[in-house]
Amino acid sequence: MADRLRFVVVANVQLCRTEAEVYLIGAVAERLIGVAYETSQGWRLDPVDWAVGLNPESAAAALAAAQEELKAYVNRRGDNPPPGLSGSGLSAWLMEKADGTAAGIRSR
Secondary structure, X not given: XXXXXXXXXXXXXXXXXXXXXXXXXXXXXXXXXXXXXXXXXXXXXXXXXXXHOOOHHHHHHHHHHHHHHHOOEOOOOOOOOOXXXXXXXXXXXXXXXXXXXXXXXXXX
């Protein structure tokens, strides 16, 4: 059976990037296993807990699925944020999607 995954997209204001938290869904509970994001050097999946037994093929599939989740976020890499934003303003900027919404609310 393939690993079942769930993603939670968040704005990381401290590191100025949009991330996808990757959760492995088990029979009893789910566990945060990694955080996926894009940098100028490419896509990354930083492990949080590989002890759950996620195999390399599943890790690669998780990163690919996280990329798809994050591609809609136009400012996901945090490049060139507008000056003077508050923490909540930066969060909204990081969460802006290509369709002009952020968290389901029209942002432009």
